[in-house]
Each structure stands twice: as C-alpha cells, then as structure tokens.
Amino acid sequence: MRSERRTLRCTSCGKEFPARVILRVDYGRPEDRDADLTDGSLFTFRCPHCGKDTYANHYLLWVDEGRTVAVCNLTCEEEKNAVDEALSALNSFGRETTLRRRFVQSPARLCEKAQIFSAGLDDRVVEIVKLYLAEEVRRTHPEKTLTDVLFYPDGDGYGVLFQCPDGDLSVRIDKETLAAASAQFRFSQPAPEVVDAAWAISYLTGGKG
Numbered sequence: 001m002r003s004e005r006r007t008l009r010c011t012s013c014g015k016e017f018p019a020r021v022i023l024r025v026d027y028g029r030p031e032d033r034d035a036d037l038t039d040g041s042l043f044t045f046r047c048p049h050c051g052k053d054t055y056a057n058h059y060l061l062w063v064d065e066g067r068t069v070a071v072c073n074l075t076c077e078e079e080k081n082a083v084d085e086a087l088s089a090l091n092s093f094g095r096e097t098t099l100r101r102r103f104v105q106s107p108a109r110l111c112e113k114a115q116i117f118s119a120g121l122d123d124r125v126v127e128i129v130k131l132y133l134a135e136e137v138r139r140t141h142p143e144k145t146l147t148d149v150l151f152y153p154d155g156d157g158y159g160v161l162f163q164c165p166d167g168d169l170s171v172r173i174d175k176e177t178l179a180a181a182s183a184q185f186r187f188s189q190p191a192p193e194v195v196d197a198a199w200a201i202s203y204l205t206g207g208k209g
C-alpha cells in the first residue's frame, strides 16, 4: 500500500491531528489484500484528542488481484495526473495493454466497482441493470426519492441498494438473471473511464457503448 501523512481536522472537537492516508491498494500484492474497501475503514480516522472517528474522503487508487483494472476515487480532476503516474509505475509489471481504468467520485462507488470487478462482472451491464431496477422502484414507490443506487454481492447472488432519505430499499438479483441480462448487450467500443447511470442512459438512448 502507498500512503502519505496528512493533517486532518477532527469533525467532533475541531483539533488537528496527523493521519496516515492510504493512496493505493494493489490487490496484485498479497500484503495489500487485508485492506478492506467495503467497511469504510480506509476513509475513517480516529482523533487522538477526543477519541471520536472522523470521516475524510480522499484520493484512493485500487487495483484488482489480476491487475486487469484500476479504479480511482477522485476528489478533484487534477488527481487524474497521479493515476497516470501510479499506473505507469505498475505497468513496468508488463500488463499495460490490459489495465482498464475507471474513475469514481465517492468511496461508496469505489467499493461498488471493486466488488463488481472482483466478482468478474462487467460494470456496464451492472449500470444498465441498476437503471432498469431504479425505474421499477420509481414506478412502484413514487413517494420515494432515490439519492443513490449501489450494487453489492449478496450471498450466492447480488443485491441493489436504493438509498432514500426516508428509508432504503433493496432488491435481490440471482446470478442467472444477471447472466441473462449480460447476454443481451454487445459493447463494441472499449468502455469509457466513467461508467455510471449517465453512461447507461447514453448507451440505451444513443447506442453508444
């Protein structure tokens, strides 16, 4: 793991404290695989003054175990330069042509992408399925406001979480249903670096992809 020392400010007591911020988790390295992207721990820092946890969003690059895809959580556009640098260092490993990239803008989305790719799924299929399911939820629960839609592994299948201010909803998807959905799509172009709901809408309406 690559990390750096930063000074953070506690959101409870307001005092500053030094923290080690993880910048890169490379599952291609066995020693990095203990780093859990799913529990929020890489973005949570304990204040030494008051003992409370402070949440801080920051740049984090995740590379999958087979080093086929790199997902980066960005907090600003300029951080893309750091991705180029990090990946050119990794590419000395000799996998340059196969390393796909994805950019996301929240730790929750980083976690989602890492889980999608770790499960061997295509995130384009997942985004399209999420879009259909969100439409269905809007139709059946018109009183709900969806603030985010997140895919996650769930036992021997998958789930989609619909975050709503007045209570979340979730839908289960079994592996066969997702495989059947996957078979319906042909993606002729290489995937762009941002694959999200906006990408799915443009794919479905414009035939891009």
Ligand SMILES: [Zn+2]
Binding pocket: 010, 011, 012, 013, 014, 015, 047, 048, 049, 050, 051, 052
């Ligand atoms: Zn504090």
